[in-house]
Amino acid sequence: xxxIDYYETLGVAKTASEKEIKQAYRKLARQHHPDLHQGxxxxxxxxxxxLINEAYEVLGDPDKRAKYDQLGMNWRSGDEFxxxxxxxxxxxxxxxxxxxxxxxxxxxxxxxxxxxxQDFAAKQHYESRTRQRNSKGEDVQAEISLAIEELxxxxxxxxxxxxxxxxxxxxxxxxxQRGLCQACGGTGAMAGSKTVKVKxxxxxxxxxxxxxxxxxxxxxxxxxxxDLYLQIQVAPHPVWQIQGSDVETDLTLQPExxxxxxxxxxxxxxxxxxxxxxxxTHTGQRLRVKNxxxxxxQGVGDLYxxxxxxxxxxxxxxxxxxxxxxRETKTAGTDTEQTELAS
Numbered sequence: 001x002x003x004i005d006y007y008e009t010l011g012v013a014k015t016a017s018e019k020e021i022k023q024a025y026r027k028l029a030r031q032h033h034p035d036l037h038q039g040x041x042x043x044x045x046x047x048x049x050x051l052i053n054e055a056y057e058v059l060g061d062p063d064k065r066a067k068y069d070q071l072g073m074n075w076r077s078g079d080e081f082x083x084x085x086x087x088x089x090x091x092x093x094x095x096x097x098x099x100x101x102x103x104x105x106x107x108x109x110x111x112x113x114x115x116x117x118q119d120f121a122a123k124q125h126y127e128s129r130t131r132q133r134n135s136k137g138e139d140v141q142a143e144i145s146l147a148i149e150e151l152x153x154x155x156x157x158x159x160x161x162x163x164x165x166x167x168x169x170x171x172x173x174x175x176x177q178r179g180l181c182q183a184c185g186g187t188g189a190m191a192g193s194k195t196v197k198v199k200x201x202x203x204x205x206x207x208x209x210x211x212x213x214x215x216x217x218x219x220x221x222x223x224x225x226x227d228l229y230l231q232i233q234v235a236p237h238p239v240w241q242i243q244g245s246d247v248e249t250d251l252t253l254q255p256e257x258x259x260x261x262x263x264x265x266x267x268x269x270x271x272x273x274x275x276x277x278x279x280x281t282h283t284g285q286r287l288r289v290k291n292x293x294x295x296x297x298q299g300v301g302d303l304y305x306x307x308x309x310x311x312x313x314x315x316x317x318x319x320x321x322x323x324x325x326x327r328e329t330k331t332a333g334t335d336t337e338q339t340e341l342a343s
Contacts, residue, residue, distance in 0.1 A: 002111070004051075004054075004055075004109065004111045006021060006055035006058050006068065007055075009026060009051055009052060009055040010052065010055050010056065012022055012023055012059075012330065015258070017225075018060070018062075021059050022056075025055070025060065025117060025187070025191070029049065029056075029187050030187070032045045032048045033045070033051060034046045034338035039293045046117045047280055051159040053174070057058060057112075057230040065113075067115065070162055075169065076095065087101035088215075094127065120320065123137035128181035135228060136219050136224055137165065137166075137223070137225040137226035138189070138216060138217040138226045139216045139217070139226040139227050139229060140161055140162075140226060140227075141231070141318055142229070142231070143230070143231045144159065144200075144230050144231070145233045145234070146204075146232060146235060147234075148234060148235075148237055148240065148242075148269050148294065149269075151204055151232070151234060151295070152270070152294070154200050154203075154268060154284065155200045156197060156198070157197070158196070159196050160194075160195050161193060161194055161195070162191065162192075162193050163187055163191075163192050163193060163194055164331060165190050166188065166189060166190075166208055166218075167183055167190050167302055170183065172188040172189070174187065196228070198213050198215070198230070202233050204295065204296055204298075205295040206232060206234045206242070206245060207231070207232065207233075207244075208230070209229055209230065209231055209298075210230040210232060211227055211230075212227060212230065213227050213318075214226075214227065215227065216228050223272075234294065239267070242259060242294070244301065244302040245293050245294045245295065245301030246293045246302050246304060247269060247301065247302075247303050247304070248303075250305075250306050250308050251264070251266060251275075251287075251305045251307055253281065253308070253309050253310070254309075254310060254312070255309060258277070258280075258281045258282070258283075258309050260279055261280075261313065262276075263275070263276050263277070263279045265278060266289070266305065267292065268289065268303050269292065269294060269303075273289060273292065275287065276308075281307055282307065282309075283307055284307065285306075285307045285308040286306050287304070287305040288302055288303070288305075289302060289303040290302050337340065
């Protein structure tokens with residue numbers, strides 16, 4: 001008997017979280033559902049579908065995953081694994097009494113039976129019914145892009161969310177009287193969508209996660225709905241370049257302002273401030289205005305101003321005369337210096 005690598009079956013790492021395992025299972029279960037295939041492809045899909053469900057039965061349960069992980073330290077996929085004859089043949093997933101699915105339904109492999117024994121199915125049945133009677137709705141992850149003004153002042157937004165609810169046909173157990181639940185494709189959940197209005201509080205920082213209680217997936221039975229987690233992003237701005245919680249913008253100076261200095265009104269995300277430009281400011285120089293950027297986890301980011309010096313396209317005759325005078329003064333100074341060096 002070959003050792004089965006359930007992690008490889010679901011395409012996840014051995015360090016995968018419960019959420020990552022569930023997501024991988026649902027994706028593969030839909031992809032390989034036998035109803036989506038025909039002919040020889042259908043038979044292959046059925047086998048793969050069984051293996052995917054078996055992998056999730058193990059990795060989706062913390063106790064069974066721990067037992068499997070302990071065994072896996074000494075085995076690799078495809079290695080020979082000693083089968084315990086006492087376990088019998090592969091177990092058909094059926095129950096005594098009020099059976100939930102067909103005796104010819106889902107079967108586990110010899111490898112699975114060797115690990116978890118013949119009594120697994122009945123035990124799993126009762127655990128599943130108890131667990132699903134009142135099951136909290138799934139948490140939903142979503143991203144929201146806010147304008148700088150919305151980030152600072154708050155906003156009310158309408159969101160269209162993809163959600164999932166417990167399948168009413170199988171009550172989340174993934175199986176029905178005919179085997180794997182046809183309504184949900186054996187995933188135990190139904191995809192859906194909903195529109196919600198949310199209030200975004202003022203002062204959130206880029207990268208923050210906002211939890212909105214009860215706005216996630218619908219709960220089953222008397223259990224509450226899941227939560228919505230919004231990842232906060234900042235939309236591009238036509239004036240300010242955003243780098244984390246810092247903001248950068250350009251400031252264009254006339255030559256005389258850069259040479260002589262000036263006091264200029266500069267817009268910031270928090271309103272205009274007066275910026276004192278020192279005499280002799282150079283193009284490309286960056287000026288820092290503290291605490292005029294965006295909120296961060298602790299405090300507020302800074303505003304950085306990059307200096308550009310612009311040469312006017314059109315000058316009056318008086319302005320041209322002044323520039324000529326500057327040039328003549330510089331030329332005269334250079335000639336004097338060269339004469340002194342020659343002497």
